[in-house]
Amino acid sequence: MNIKITKTGSPKPKPTDESQLGFGRVFADHMFIMEHSGEKGWHNPEIKEFQNISISPASMVLHYGQEIFEGLKAYRTCNGEIALFRPEENFKRLNVSAERSVIPQIDVEDCLNALKELIKLDSDWIPRSNGASLYIRPFIFAADEFLGVRPSDKYYFIIITSPSGAYYSTGLNPVSIFVEENYVRATKGGMGFAKAGGNYAASLLGQKEAQAQKYEQVLWLDGVERKYIEEVGAMNVFFVIDDEIITPELSGSILPGITRMSVLELCRKWGKRVTERKISIDEVFDAYENGKLSEVFGTGTAAVISPVGVLKKGEKVIRINNGEIGEISQKLYDTLTGIQYGRIADEFGWVKHV
Numbered sequence: 001m002n003i004k005i006t007k008t009g010s011p012k013p014k015p016t017d018e019s020q021l022g023f024g025r026v027f028a029d030h031m032f033i034m035e036h037s038g039e040k041g042w043h044n045p046e047i048k049e050f051q052n053i054s055i056s057p058a059s060m061v062l063h064y065g066q067e068i069f070e071g072l073k074a075y076r077t078c079n080g081e082i083a084l085f086r087p088e089e090n091f092k093r094l095n096v097s098a099e100r101s102v103i104p105q106i107d108v109e110d111c112l113n114a115l116k117e118l119i120k121l122d123s124d125w126i127p128r129s130n131g132a133s134l135y136i137r138p139f140i141f142a143a144d145e146f147l148g149v150r151p152s153d154k155y156y157f158i159i160i161t162s163p164s165g166a167y168y169s170t171g172l173n174p175v176s177i178f179v180e181e182n183y184v185r186a187t188k189g190g191m192g193f194a195k196a197g198g199n200y201a202a203s204l205l206g207q208k209e210a211q212a213q214k215y216e217q218v219l220w221l222d223g224v225e226r227k228y229i230e231e232v233g234a235m236n237v238f239f240v241i242d243d244e245i246i247t248p249e250l251s252g253s254i255l256p257g258i259t260r261m262s263v264l265e266l267c268r269k270w271g272k273r274v275t276e277r278k279i280s281i282d283e284v285f286d287a288y289e290n291g292k293l294s295e296v297f298g299t300g301t302a303a304v305i306s307p308v309g310v311l312k313k314g315e316k317v318i319r320i321n322n323g324e325i326g327e328i329s330q331k332l333y334d335t336l337t338g339i340q341y342g343r344i345a346d347e348f349g350w351v352k353h354v
């Protein structure tokens with residue numbers, strides 16, 4: 001791929017106080033963009049100033065939501081290198097999402113190279129403080145000017161980046177979770193395994209109602225029986241019961257997280273008993289009653305590991321591990337972030353330097 005690179009003539013001032021960055025509000029100087037048409041395939045790859053794009057109000061994405069995305073981070077390691085964590089997995093997953101959404105496939109290698117070029121150009125935007133990173137958002141959307149329902153012919157693939165603060169400023173923070181019994185995020189046969197904007201639209205109301213009750217996130221149950229656990233918020237979820245580490249098996253309605261996959265690989269390497277299987281919400285509450293539920297945690301790129309301190313289902317509220325971080329959660333967090341920030345040797349070959 002031959003990328004046309006045009007550096008901005010007016011670089012923006014970089015944020016000076018990284019503790020104030022938050023998430024997803026500040027954007028680096030440049031973006032990658034390419035177009036697709038049925039005739040030319042993917043073409044016109046460009047890196048240029050981060051700027052507004054002009055699309056028709058009839059662009060198909062605005063009406064029928066044909067859009068997919070990815071999320072990953074660039075880390076500044078302790079010896080000053082720039083690291084990406086398993087980035088090829090993100091582009092492979094983008095192609096899985098693309099197939100389900102009838103969006104054309106991208107070339108994984110080309111897109112990884114484009115990302116590296118972009119990161120190199122904006123390397124000064126990668127935060128330096130501990131735990132902070134440059135969040136990377138690749139996405140593809142349908143851009144045909146047409147109101148009929150069919151897959152689009154024209155698409156844009158864009159990568160934008162956003163310096164983001166540490167997810168945890170004061171150590172791992174257990175969250176309170178509301179077990180959602182009314183709404184579902186996705187069902188088998190639907191789009192749950194794809195990273196598609198529409199899945200997030202479907203999750204907002206449940207999330208809003210949980211927050212109105214002072215719960216931070218929602219635990220999603222399966223759409224058919226409302227019995228088996230799927231995910232927590234926009235994270236995969238793990239349970240430690242009687243020394244067995246359990247995560248819901250990939251059923252079609254669960255997003256196959258790269259953090260999830262890495263946690264499974266780490267736990268297996270540590271010789272722990274790890275199982276991907278169906279797990280019902282009743283099994284979790286029963287395990288709690290019997291004193292066998294020791295940890296619950298979410299996994300995802302943003303938080304890496306997010307311990308669950310409180311679970312509420314109907315009138316029942318349980319406090320896991322006294323609302324404190326469990327040993328396995330902490331060890332996973334330390335190991336994964338250690339590998340990402342270069343403090344721990346990467347035996348798996350997960351890190352790609354830019």
Ligand SMILES: *Cc1c(COP(=O)(O)O)cnc(C)c1O
Nearest residue numbers: 234235236255257258259300301
């Ligand atoms: C992105 C995402 C995850 C986590 O995936 P990672 O690759 O670990 O970041 C989990 N669930 C949903 C719904 C997601 O969109």
